[in-house]
Amino acid sequence: MKNTFEILEQLILKNRSYRRFYQSEKVATEDLKSWINLARQSASARNLQTLKYIVVNTEEQCQQIFPLLSWAGYLKDWDASEQGERPSAYIVVLNDNHLSEEYFSDDGIASQSILLGATACGYGGCIIAAVKRKELRSILKIDPQYKIIQVIALGKPKERVVLDEVGKDGDIKYWREENGVHHVPKRKIDELILKI
Amino acid sequence: MKNTFEILEQLILKNRSYRRFYQSEKVATEDLKSWINLARQSASARNLQTLKYIVVNTEEQCQQIFPLLSWAGYLKDWDASEQGERPSAYIVVLNDNHLSEEYFSDDGIASQSILLGATACGYGGCIIAAVKRKELRSILKIDPQYKIIQVIALGKPKERVVLDEVGKDGDIKYWREENGVHHVPKRKIDELILKI
Numbered sequence: 001m002k003n004t005f006e007i008l009e010q011l012i013l014k015n016r017s018y019r020r021f022y023q024s025e026k027v028a029t030e031d032l033k034s035w036i037n038l039a040r041q042s043a044s045a046r047n048l049q050t051l052k053y054i055v056v057n058t059e060e061q062c063q064q065i066f067p068l069l070s071w072a073g074y075l076k077d078w079d080a081s082e083q084g085e086r087p088s089a090y091i092v093v094l095n096d097n098h099l100s101e102e103y104f105s106d107d108g109i110a111s112q113s114i115l116l117g118a119t120a121c122g123y124g125g126c127i128i129a130a131v132k133r134k135e136l137r138s139i140l141k142i143d144p145q146y147k148i149i150q151v152i153a154l155g156k157p158k159e160r161v162v163l164d165e166v167g168k169d170g171d172i173k174y175w176r177e178e179n180g181v182h183h184v185p186k187r188k189i190d191e192l193i194l195k196i
Numbered sequence: 197m198k199n200t201f202e203i204l205e206q207l208i209l210k211n212r213s214y215r216r217f218y219q220s221e222k223v224a225t226e227d228l229k230s231w232i233n234l235a236r237q238s239a240s241a242r243n244l245q246t247l248k249y250i251v252v253n254t255e256e257q258c259q260q261i262f263p264l265l266s267w268a269g270y271l272k273d274w275d276a277s278e279q280g281e282r283p284s285a286y287i288v289v290l291n292d293n294h295l296s297e298e299y300f301s302d303d304g305i306a307s308q309s310i311l312l313g314a315t316a317c318g319y320g321g322c323i324i325a326a327v328k329r330k331e332l333r334s335i336l337k338i339d340p341q342y343k344i345i346q347v348i349a350l351g352k353p354k355e356r357v358v359l360d361e362v363g364k365d366g367d368i369k370y371w372r373e374e375n376g377v378h379h380v381p382k383r384k385i386d387e388l389i390l391k392i
Contacts, residue, residue: 005230005316007203012234012309029392034201037385038208041359042308043323046269047368049383055392073242094390104325105346108304112238113208116312120201127239129300140391150301163237172243187245189233194290195336196225196251 013163015115016184018124019072020085021155027057027089027123032154035117036091042113045104050096051149054140057089064139065090069151070130074173087125087153092136094146107149114152124157166191209359211311212380214320215268216281217351223253223285223319228350231313232287238309241300246292247345250336253285260335261286265347266326270369283321283349288332290342303345310348320353362387 002010032055039051056065066087071080091114095103111127118125129150136148159182166172166185174184198206228251235247252261262283267276287310291299307323314321325346332344355378362368362381370380 003316004203004207005313007200008207008312008316009234009237011200011204012237015238017239033385033389033392036389038205040382040385040388041205041208042211043213043311045323045325047370047380049368049388051388053389055389105301105304105307105323108301108306109308110304111301112305112308115239116204117201120199120204127241127301129241142390146390172245174243184243186236189229189236192236192245192247193229193232193249193251194338194342196229 011116011119015119016124016161017126018155018157018159018161019080019126019182020157020159021087022158023084023086023088023155025088025156027154029055029057031121031123032057032089032091035114038113038117039110042109044106044109045102048100048103050099050103051106051110052094052096052146054092054094054142055089056092056140062086062088062090065136065151068132068136068139069128069153071128072174073130075176078176085158087155089154091152091154092140092142093149093152094142095149096145097147098145101147111150111152118154122156123154125152125154127152207312207315211315212320212357213322214351214353214355214357215276215322215378216353216355216376217283218354219280219282219284219351221284221352223350225251225253227317227319228253228285228287231310234309234313235306238305240302240305241298244296244299246295246299247302247306248290248292248342250288250290250338251285252288252336258282258284258286261332261347264328264332264335265324265349267324268370269326271372274372281354283351285350287348287350288336288338289345289348290338291345292341293343294341297343307346307348314350318352319350321348321350323348
């Protein structure tokens with residue numbers, strides 16, 4: 001039987017940034033709430049819990065939001081807008097500036113908890129920071145007190161993502177095989193740890 | 197048998213911010229590396245992987261680093277410096293500004309992966325952003341190209357941490373019972389989700 005660490009490591013490995021989905025596979029509101037609940041139960045700087053969320057999973061709203069997101073900057077030949085492979089849900093991550101304008105690393109903690117939750121349920125997603133914020137604010141009627149931090153796109157993944165080692169040229173740009181397999185070069189552990 | 201989501205949720209619930217430890221319980225270098233390896237395999241904005249780490253787990257260095265950290269701002273009566281209950285390891289999270297000064301939410305993603313790894317192995321910790329950076333830089337000889345983002349204190353937890361609901365007064369300050377049980381008021385899920 002696998003121990004908890006092994007289960008966690010496999011979950012983290014499975015939790016890749018997915019950009020192609022089975023668009024017709026919907027994500028239930030209750031699932032989305034359960035993932036936000038994981039974020040809710042995660043650490044928060046000074047326990048201020050300033051993050052707020054908007055959940056989007058109707059077809060109409062997904063259609064509106066998709067064009068406001070920039071996808072896969074390194075894949076110049078890929079037109080992300082292909083119908084049938086778009087996300088079927090989004091979680092918009094906001095900061096409630098009325099509580100505090102400073103949220104330290106809460107955004108990443110929460111987003112990681114949400115995505116691990118999604119992965120554990122057989123879904124997957126991608127954090128997108130390149131967002132047309134003005135348009136998104138208008139479409140979702142987001143009050144000025146909330147800062148739009150990032151959008152987590154979610155759905156049933158329709159692609160294979162492979163981790164490679166960064167090569168000698170040091171290039172970290174992800175790339176895609178003709179058959180669609182998506183490769184992500186990761187730096188070696190010894191490059192990340194400066195001192196032990 | 198529990199499914200992966202249940203295991204993840206229990207792990208996230210177990211992964212509280214611990215501030216009191218069995219100081220004599222050391223954390224092995226290999227364990228610390230394995231947790232950073234989880235961060236390495238987690239998402240990174242534009243896959244730039246700008247985060248770097250310093251691992252500290254010798255008694256001498258732990259002694260030096262402890263006074264540079266501010267503990268539990270809301271517990272005015274608690275003198276964190278009690279010997280015997282201090283962390284026995286630290287991971288300093290840095291950003292390599294030579295790669296990019298912008299790291300989006302990578303810091304939180306990585307820190308959450310590290311802490312979930314620690315929790316899965318029976319350890320626990322606390323993210324500390326209130327750090328005397330100049331002194332830490334000097335003691336650990338951190339080159340100016342690295343920004344000190346935060347420090348993750350780690351060890352074998354020696355306290356019980358309980359999540360409560362935020363009361364009607366809206367007070368989110370954590371507090372401690374006389375018997376040492378640490379209470380953390382969390383906002384309700386419906387307060388966090390603005391729209392569905």
